């Protein structure tokens with residue numbers, strides 16, 4: 001939280017877009033830290049927008065809330081009559097509210113239907129689990145869950161659903177546990193990566209992130225800031241590589257050197273910023289967060 005304010009609040013005034021409004025925690029902290037700042041908050045989840053609207057009411061017309069996907073950031077802003085912004089914040093992934101609402105099916109620790117939609121999308125986790133081919137399941141468990149036992153788990157899912165459809169979070173968790181059981185103690189629940197993979201697939205999270213990053217150069221005013229917080233290495237890798245590419249500048253054909261005047265951004269975080277032990281103690285979900293920030297040149 002302090003780092004988000006630190007990287008964005010030098011703006012003091014101007015307009016920041018929070019692409020992942022959630023419960024409005026970051027938004028409220030930014031608006032408090034910079035009394036002349038205006039904020040556009042976006043979330044694809046109507047429930048989150050409602051929650052945030054309550055929390056941010058005290059800031060009156062300094063805040064505008066928009067529904068939609070940050071992959072369409074440019075279009076959403078243009079529809080609101082905005083061409084450029086001074087700051088872009090994205091705090092990726094699911095919110096605590098989404099995780100803790102059992103009926104939304106994000107958490108294997110809560111009994112619920114296999115849904116996992118963050119917004120009003122059509123595809124649910126249940127459709128993936130019950131309809132994707134074994135090869136497709138293996139691919140998403142491996143690529144979007146970084147699950148090295150993807151083959152074994154995909155096979156177990158297909159065998160189980162041949163008996164009866166897999167409907168709930170706890171049924172899926174049990175199937176994964178049975179598929180990988182080897183008696184050794186595991187640091188994380190064996191279902192973690194499978195649930196991550198399904199959530200990413202349902203919400204097309206990596207595509208949305210790449211599309212948003214494609215638009216930041218065009219949308220940020222000179223000296224504008226970008227702050228992205230990721231929670232797993234797939235997201236962080238995308239952010240790291242895209243920022244590095246934008247910071248490099250073109251190669252001059254005659255000299256073979258990079259033309260510094262063609263650099264589009266400056267990366268402000270040499271390494272990803274991690275939460276302090278104090279923040280992790282207060283908010284355990286922050287433990288896997290990695291923050292990267294950049295400045296538009």
Ligand SMILES: C[S@@+](CC[C@H](N)C(=O)[O-])C[C@H]1O[C@@H](n2cnc3c(N)ncnc32)[C@H](O)[C@@H]1O
Nearest residue numbers: 020022023024025026043044045069070091095
């Ligand atoms: C980790 S939470 C954000 C929490 C927020 N920073 C706070 O302080 O309360 C992520 C939020 O982003 C939303 N979200 C995730 N991907 C999105 C996307 N592609 N477009 C719009 N909203 C998205 C989720 O619905 C969720 O509410």
